[in-house]
Amino acid sequence: MAEAVCKLCGGVGWRIIQKDELSAAERCQCAVENRAESLTRRARIPVNYAADSFDNFSNRGSKDLAQIQILLAGYCKEYPAVNPPGLLFIGEPGTGKTHLAVAVIRRLIENGFEAVFFGYQQLLDRIRAGYDPLSGESPREAYQEALEADILLLDDLGAHRVTDWVEDTVTSIITYRCNERKPIIATTNCPDPDMGVSNIERVADAGGPAHLLHKTLAEKIGMRARSRLFEMCQIIRMPKVGDFRQERQR
Numbered sequence: 001m002a003e004a005v006c007k008l009c010g011g012v013g014w015r016i017i018q019k020d021e022l023s024a025a026e027r028c029q030c031a032v033e034n035r036a037e038s039l040t041r042r043a044r045i046p047v048n049y050a051a052d053s054f055d056n057f058s059n060r061g062s063k064d065l066a067q068i069q070i071l072l073a074g075y076c077k078e079y080p081a082v083n084p085p086g087l088l089f090i091g092e093p094g095t096g097k098t099h100l101a102v103a104v105i106r107r108l109i110e111n112g113f114e115a116v117f118f119g120y121q122q123l124l125d126r127i128r129a130g131y132d133p134l135s136g137e138s139p140r141e142a143y144q145e146a147l148e149a150d151i152l153l154l155d156d157l158g159a160h161r162v163t164d165w166v167e168d169t170v171t172s173i174i175t176y177r178c179n180e181r182k183p184i185i186a187t188t189n190c191p192d193p194d195m196g197v198s199n200i201e202r203v204a205d206a207g208g209p210a211h212l213l214h215k216t217l218a219e220k221i222g223m224r225a226r227s228r229l230f231e232m233c234q235i236i237r238m239p240k241v242g243d244f245r246q247e248r249q250r
């Protein structure tokens, strides 16, 4: 069905409003809605996360989760006047990292900012495919997008086999964005010494040295990328609330 022309502005996207003696142009509601819609499409949030928002996130009776919700609402409200510019969610699987990261970018998109969702693994695969003339992926497209996106959501950082190429690629993306002060919102379940040793200890309890079972973030993405990321992101340590998916099944 063809879209009807907006009755308020005649499709121009601006309206003249009278204020006291003065008239001024104001963005019409239809333009604001169209922008949010097209930003949402371009964000390419995967279907299984598309509905994740602050409204359907429960604090599960955890004070820590409740506090994180408040902090993130504040971040969205203040954005882009936030320092550091990005967010890094660290914690175990099923604690709601991706849900919250998506909730944040959805809120920012509602506020008119541009954000793009990338799974870490998929991003690296797409960048690699760009080198292959038969893949149909145009060269450097994914790489360029990851560099230039206003806000980059990088989901499941470290969930990829480590190679020099992976380390170089992720380092160059993070370093570029850090230098340009372009925010990264990232999630990871790689343990990091900075979040307390408990995460690593627990894995170690399962038998054997922790690093053999569960590589740290620095081991997965390299020391340099890890330290730039910590510089440019506020660290959100997820509390040990257990895997929500298992709780839901009960």
Ligand SMILES: Nc1ncnc2c1ncn2[C@@H]1O[C@H](COP(=O)(O)OP(=O)(O)O)[C@@H](O)[C@H]1O
Pocket: 052, 056, 057, 058, 059, 060, 091, 092, 093, 094, 095, 096, 097, 098, 099, 100, 187, 244, 245
């Ligand atoms: N506190 C929560 N309230 C509501 N749903 C949650 C919560 N935590 C996790 N979920 C849901 O559980 C599933 C796993 O959460 P996810 O964000 O993918 O975890 P993580 O990224 O930490 O592994 C998702 O479907 C998510 O929407």
Ligand SMILES: [Mg+2]
Pocket: 097, 098, 099, 155, 156, 187
């Ligand atoms: Mg996740």
Ligand SMILES: [Zn+2]
Pocket: 006, 007, 008, 009, 010, 011, 012, 013, 014, 028, 029, 030, 031
């Ligand atoms: Zn209009």
